[in-house]
Amino acid sequence: MAFYLKPDFSKLSWEAVYAAMSQAFFSLSLGIGSMTIFGSYLSKKRALTGESVYVIFFGALSALMAGLVIFPACFAFGVDAGAGPGLIFVTLPNVFNSMMGGRLWGTLFFVFLSFASLTTVIAVFEHLIAFTMDEWKWSRKKASYIGIVVMFIASLPCVLGFGPWSGLEILGxxxxxxxxxxxxxxxxxxxxxxxxxxxxxxxxxxxxxxxxxxxxxxxxxxxxxxxxxxxxxxxxxxxxxxxxxxxxxxxxx
Known part of the structure; x- marks a missing residue:
């Protein structure tokens, strides 16, 4: 808990500042249309500034709560808390394997992770659907069906990257x-x-x-x-x- 919540300003570097700012971009989905599509459906009765503050607050709160789960678990089982994208799919499964009832907790974790992913997919999916409806005059049903197929195919490399394609090390x-x-x-x-x-x-x-x-x-x-x-x-x-x-x-x- 001290590692997670107690700041050590002697180790503060530009790299750490950059990582934090990059995470802010990522967690708020800035720059790729997700916030834009959500904002476009907001009622005119509410000012965008206030709603933006709510998004930032609850986004930070959920990240804090996730850290309260992940960091203690990593330290308790001696795994690398800075494993990057592989933390969820490689490191945490090893943590669950070492826990009593790990199969149950691991299953629940990935079920809930699927729910979290689904909400993200809805955000990304919607602005693609809205684009095809506005620009190409597709119906929502047509845009959804075609989008599902395209998204499924586009997701395969990520899935196969932890299996048959795990030997592809494009970035090193x-x-x-x-x-x-x-x-x-x-x-x-x-x-x-x-x-x-x-x-x-x-x-x-x-x-x-x-x-x-x-x-x-x-x-x-x-x-x-x-x-x-x-x-x-x-x-x-x-x-x-x-x-x-x-x-x-x-x-x-």
Whole structure:
């Protein structure tokens, strides 16, 4: 618990800051359309700023609770808590194998993980369906059926990466296909997509600041501060660009 919750600022480095910021991008699904599709279905009665605060708060709370489960379990059974994407599918099963009733707890864990994954799939799936409905005039049923097939095929490499394709180490020794997919999303789509969103909302060549403020502040609840315009326009894009560049540097150098 001390390892998890007690900060050691002597070990604080740019790499740790970058990892935390990257995780924030990932956990909030920024840059790949998930928050956009959720926001598009919100009622005009509620301001976007207040709803965004709720998303951040409950996202952080769920992550904190997950850490309270995972970190003590890893230390109790002597496994690496920093195993990365393989933690869930490789490390934690070994933890369950060492526990009394591990088969039961392991089964429950992956059942609940499936529920969590399903909610994420719904978010990702919906903006793909909405795109095909709006741009290609497909019906929801047609978009869903075709999307299911495409998503199933696209998910196979991740599944096979822990089985028949486990020998594929595209990003180097000890990596797998899930690491590659994590690199594509975490190091590329999330920061680049977020940068595009920020520039779109603040630049006159995109939606523009005034239109953004009008949309964000419609309805009751906390309003987006007008004083953040300079930060949003000039500072935040630079921060996101630095995250992107430093991520590539640390990954390949």
């Amino acid at each position: 020794e000890g990596t797998n296909i899930l690491d590659l997919e994590d690199f594509i999303v975490g190091f590329n789509l999330l920061p680049i997509g977020s940068l595009i969103f920020v520039l779109f909302c603040t630049s006159k060549y995109g939606w523009g600041w005034n239109n953004f403020m009008k949309e964000a502040n419609t309805g009751i609840g906390p309003k987006f501060p007008e004083g953040l315009r300079g930060y949003m326009t000039y500072v935040l894009p630079v921060i996101i660009a630095i995250i992107f560049v430093v991520g590539y540097y640390q990954f390949f150098c």
